[in-house]
Amino acid sequence: QQPVQSPQAVILREGEDAVINCSSSKALYSVHWYRQKHGEAPVFLMILLKGGEQKGHDKISASFNEKKQQSSLYLTASQLSYSGTYFCGTEKGGGSEKLVFGKGTKLTVNP
Amino acid sequence: DAGVIQSPRHEVTEMGQEVTLRCKPISGHNSLFWYRQTMMRGLELLIYFNNNVPIDDSGMPEDRFSAKMPNASFSTLKIQPSEPRDSAVYFCASSLRSSETQYFGPGTRLLVL
Numbered sequence: 001q002q003p004v005q006s007p008q009a010v011i012l013r014e015g016e017d018a019v020i021n022c023s024s025s026k027a028l029y030s031v032h033w034y035r036q037k038h039g040e041a042p043v044f045l046m047i048l049l050k051g052g053e054q055k056g057h058d059k060i061s062a063s064f065n066e067k068k069q070q071s072s073l074y075l076t077a078s079q080l081s082y083s084g085t086y087f088c089g090t091e092k093g094g095g096s097e098k099l100v101f102g103k104g105t106k107l108t109v110n111p
Numbered sequence: 112d113a114g115v116i117q118s119p120r121h122e123v124t125e126m127g128q129e130v131t132l133r134c135k136p137i138s139g140h141n142s143l144f145w146y147r148q149t150m151m152r153g154l155e156l157l158i159y160f161n162n163n164v165p166i167d168d169s170g171m172p173e174d175r176f177s178a179k180m181p182n183a184s185f186s187t188l189k190i191q192p193s194e195p196r197d198s199a200v201y202f203c204a205s206s207l208r209s210s211e212t213q214y215f216g217p218g219t220r221l222l223v224l
Contacts, residue, residue, distance in 0.1 A: 002153075030210065041202060041215035042154070087154060097210055098144075098167055101154040
């Protein structure tokens with residue numbers, strides 16, 4: 001039931017792009033994306049609801065393909081501040097209301 | 112707004128002792144979640160409350176763990192007796208409603224010796 005994230009880790013140089021994927025074996029109602037820096041709490045990035053919408057702010061955006069039961073997070077022109085571990089949390093709906101988090105993708109952005 | 116408040120921030124205890132973790136959610140939020148994070152298992156939901164009522168405690172590892180929410184502004188997670196395998200970071204999070212953005216507290220880093 002835990003969503004699968006890929007890749008597990010990625011190293012970028014500042015300015016490069018990255019894509020993080022989140023896949024589920026269950027039908028999804030929503031996908032939530034969080035970023036966690038070392039020693040800190042997870043911080044909310046965005047929610048995508050059933051409907052295939054794409055969202056974004058700054059240079060971070062995400063898409064949700066409900067038919068494929070997967071979401072992707074796009075980071076463009078990465079900055080040093082993007083470093084951290086990215087988690088997707090999936091909600092299957094139908095009254096379930098709780099999030100199940102993937103194991104995370106560790107992103108390192110180097111100068 | 113002060114955000115979600117957790118205490119203590121760090122706890123070191125010996126095996127067999129009782130541990131109580133505390134959480135104050137953001138004022139006005141109706142849902143509260145307790146998570147445990149370890150390197151091996153990642154971020155796991157232990158239990159969540161809606162309007163102070165426990166909704167899903169299927170993630171609570173065993174009877175040694177219990178959680179209460181006596182009112183809208185306070186919740187506790189208790190481990191009795193504690194074991195070394197309980198060592199982890201415990202996060203509390205709150206949201207306006209259960210399917211909306213969750214705001215995490217700073218976490219309690221627990222070490223059981």
